[in-house]
Amino acid sequence: MEVKAYFVNLKVSPKKARFYLPAIKKMKPVESLEYLMYENTDAAVILYKAIKTAVSSARQILKVEDNLLNFKLLSVEQGQKLKRYRPGSRGNAKPINRRMSHIKIILEAKTVKPTSAKATVGKPVKSEKIVKKLIKK
Numbered sequence: 001m002e003v004k005a006y007f008v009n010l011k012v013s014p015k016k017a018r019f020y021l022p023a024i025k026k027m028k029p030v031e032s033l034e035y036l037m038y039e040n041t042d043a044a045v046i047l048y049k050a051i052k053t054a055v056s057s058a059r060q061i062l063k064v065e066d067n068l069l070n071f072k073l074l075s076v077e078q079g080q081k082l083k084r085y086r087p088g089s090r091g092n093a094k095p096i097n098r099r100m101s102h103i104k105i106i107l108e109a110k111t112v113k114p115t116s117a118k119a120t121v122g123k124p125v126k127s128e129k130i131v132k133k134l135i136k137k
Helices: 014-018 021-025 030-036 042-062 117-121 126-136
Strands: 002-010 067-087 093-109
Touching: 002 042, 002 067, 014 042, 014 067, 014 093, 021 030, 021 067, 030 042, 030 067, 042 093
Parallel strands: none
Antiparallel strands: 002 093, 067 093
């Protein structure tokens, strides 16, 4: 079971947002929120909001607690560029590219299988079978 969240045209450059990805991918989403809360950059704030939104939607859709969620995919892609110009020397124009980014998050829920008492108690172990055969002889 997985939930997809895709955030488009966020006003942060992809290079600045990708800076946090190696550290965050290893963590669970809840732990990454705690990590990003204390970072001061704009990229960290935007990633925090995106992950928080993805976690809350996963909680509602999958009806799972936050600590059972894991990142299946977390990527930052390049979005649109706003091309602007500043006046330069001798009548030249100096280009400015304002980059935007897309963040793609896929969260998966870890399923916990309950252990049944019948499976462990009811089946005889091979050593018990051997002991029973020896007793019969």
